Amino acid sequence: MTAESSAATDLTGTVITYTVIYVPTPEFAGEAPYGLAVIETPAGERQMVRVGGVTEHPLSIGGGVVYDHEDTHGAVYRAA
């Protein structure tokens, strides 16, 4: 399921593990630091998502994330 193909507000997940990228590839040069989380969706599917605002709202294993918005690179989640 992608952000485009579903009601965005339904997109949530539980954090399995996460990191915060400080040294990105050139494509993400203006974005760092940003979070990346392996999440499990309510349907039990795993995916990797980018998470914004992690400096103010840190990620934690077992915590939740929710879809926030779309930018040029794709979906951006935030810590729930």
Add this chain to the structure above:
Amino acid sequence: MRDVVIVGAAETRFGKSELAYRDLAAQAGRHAMDDAGIDSDEIEAFFLGTFSPGTFIHQEHAAPLIAHELGLAHVPSTRTENACASGSTAFLSAIYAIAAGAHDVVLVVGAEKMTATPVAETTSILAEAADWENESKVGLTFPGAYALIARAYMHKYGKTRDILDAVAIKNHRNAMGNPYAQFHKLIGPEDIARSAMVADPLTLYDCSPISDGAAAVVVVAADVAERFKRPGVRVLGFGQSSDSLALYKHDELTTLPAARRAGERAYRMAGLAPEDVDLAEVHDCFTIAEIVATEDLGFFGPGEGGDAVKAGVTGRDGRIPVNPSGGLKAKGHPVGATGVSQLVEAAFQLRGEAGERQVDGAEIALTHNVGGSGATCVVTILGRPA
């Protein structure tokens, strides 16, 4: 299977080199042939392990390029690419060729030239070894993938980053005795604490460096080995396994399932168990990777690998010395060269020629080489010359 031995081994110094890609690769190849006491006209086939010369230095079709430099234009030359495991898959290709009876004497070179490329671009090139659609395009870097593993591991087993520090400190200490190593510099926890965050929780000192370098081995059928001046280091077992490129699709995130499978196959083929291994060169592209490797290979139980490093069990004089060469962390990690370099170190150790870093009485050595975040894993087990 036809028995296979290594009769020649050599490598260049790792680090930032003035030499061009082809010259690095050729130097390692020539020195390995010198070590075996043979000329290029005795080589029957050539395999090159290399990751991405096309993007690093605009050079694809690299196997015949290097073969020609080595005076091997007359033999079949083939490149293998399995990301950071390219070198050991070149080695396995040589074994298959010999086992099949197609050739008796094969040269294997692993090489990469990385420092001529800007660092940001290198980050991008390495990310191409991950699942582009599902990972790299979403913003994952190679350190980021191992940071996901580190975070999951520390959470699951209740560990703190002192286990990561212990790996970096040990491997820098080991590299002091390795003339081929990129770093000859002792580090302590205070250096790590001061170093820049790359992908939380991994800092610069958790990461293997960007390196140039090459390594080579001459691999021959045991039934023709007598004609070489060097005693043959015996290939006792090997295993290779694969997994999803995307880390999040792995069955577990605190282990590399493909490394476990590769190790099990290698042990079964060799008829050996983890406790029989005298030293291991493992793929510590990041500090957490060494800890996970030592658990996947059965040296320690799940969650115990980090404490073992802290307790000195994996030190050069410990029960199971891990990365006496300094590992990728301190010896350096020219991607395509690494798997072959591990075999070179194992050969030096088993021939008793490892100098200051010699593991006393080494009879059985294991190498563990990983591509990406575990999508390709190769384990080999080598024995001291008979």
